[in-house]
Amino acid sequence: MKDLIHIDGLNLYYDTHHALKNISMDLPEKTVTAFIGPSGCGKSTLLRTLNRMNDMIPGVRVEGQVMLNGSDIYSNEIEVETLRKRVGMVFQQPNPFPKSIYDNVAYGPRLHGVTHKKELDELVEQSLVHAALWDEVKDVLKKSAMSLSGGQQQRLCIARALAVQPDVLLMDEATSALDPISTLKIEELVKELHHKYTIVMVTHNMHQAARVSGKTVFFLNGEVVEAADTETLFSTPQDSRTEDYISGRFG
Numbered sequence: 001m002k003d004l005i006h007i008d009g010l011n012l013y014y015d016t017h018h019a020l021k022n023i024s025m026d027l028p029e030k031t032v033t034a035f036i037g038p039s040g041c042g043k044s045t046l047l048r049t050l051n052r053m054n055d056m057i058p059g060v061r062v063e064g065q066v067m068l069n070g071s072d073i074y075s076n077e078i079e080v081e082t083l084r085k086r087v088g089m090v091f092q093q094p095n096p097f098p099k100s101i102y103d104n105v106a107y108g109p110r111l112h113g114v115t116h117k118k119e120l121d122e123l124v125e126q127s128l129v130h131a132a133l134w135d136e137v138k139d140v141l142k143k144s145a146m147s148l149s150g151g152q153q154q155r156l157c158i159a160r161a162l163a164v165q166p167d168v169l170l171m172d173e174a175t176s177a178l179d180p181i182s183t184l185k186i187e188e189l190v191k192e193l194h195h196k197y198t199i200v201m202v203t204h205n206m207h208q209a210a211r212v213s214g215k216t217v218f219f220l221n222g223e224v225v226e227a228a229d230t231e232t233l234f235s236t237p238q239d240s241r242t243e244d245y246i247s248g249r250f251g
C-alpha cells in the first residue's frame with residue numbers, strides 16, 4: 001500500500017513542554033492506523049498535527065515535516081481550509097450543529113461552493129449511506145440533529161466529514177463517549193470506510209485497535225516506541241515496553 005502521509009522529524013512544543021519528540025513515520029493510504037498509548041503520551045497532539053488543528057492553540061510550536069501526498073502541509077503555500085477539506089476530523093463527543101440532519105451534512109459542500117439542490121441532495125444521501133445512517137434518517141432529514149441518539153449523532157458527524165470527500169479521516173477517541181452497541185456500529189463502519197479513505201484513529205482501547213486497524217503505533221512520553229502492522233504488534237512486539245503495555249502491565 002502506498003504511503004499517503006509521511007512524517008519526518010516532527011517535534012511539537014506547548015510553550016516549553018516538549019510534547020512530541022522527533023516523530024517519523026509513514027501512514028499508508030486506505031488503511032486504518034491506530035495510535036495507542038497511555039494518557040498524555042501525545043496521541044491526540046500528533047493526530048491534530050495532521051490537519052493543523054494545533055494551530056489554534058496559543059503557544060504551540062511545530063518543527064519538522066508532515067507531507068500529505070507529496071506536499072508539506074506546514075508550508076506557506078498550504079491553505080488551512082483546503083487542508084481541512086482533505087483531512088476531516090471526528091471528535092470524542094459528537095458535535096453536530098444545532099441544525100437539521102440534512103443541513104449538517106450539506107454544510108461543508110455548501111461552504112465549498114456546491115449550491116445546486118440536486119447535487120447537494122446526492123451528496124447528502126451518499127454521505128449518510130457511507131456513514132451507515134441513511135436508513136435510519138432518510139424520512140426525517142429535516143428533523144434537528146439534536147434529536148438523534150449519541151451514536152447516531154456520531155455517525156452524522158462522520159457523514160458531515162465525508163460530505164466534502166476528504167482523503168483522510170481523523171478520529172480522536174470517536175467511540176469513547178458511546179454505548180457498546182453504538183461503538184460496535186462505528187467499528188463496523190470504520191472497517192468499511194477504509195476501502196475508500198485513509199483513517200487515523202486515536203484509541204484508549206487496545207481491543208478496538210486490534211479489531212479495527214491494519215497498522216498500530218504505540219507511543220510513550222511523546223515518542224514512538226513501535227509501529228507495525230497490527231497483528232505483528234499485538235502478537236510479537238519488538239520492544240519490551242510495548243509488550244508491557246499491551247499485556248496490561250501499565251497504562
Ligand SMILES: Nc1ncnc2c1ncn2[C@@H]1O[C@H](COP(=O)(O)OP(=O)(O)OP(=O)(O)O)[C@@H](O)[C@H]1O
Nearest residue numbers: 014017019037038039040041042043044045046057
Ligand atoms: N492545549 C494544550 N496545552 C498545553 N499542553 C497540552 C495541551 N494539550 C495537550 N497537552 C499536553 O501534551 C501532552 C500530550 O497530550 P495529548 O492530549 O496529546 O496526549 P494523549 O496521548 O492524547 O492523551 P489522552 O489519551 O489522555 O487524550 C500531555 O502532557 C498534555 O498535558
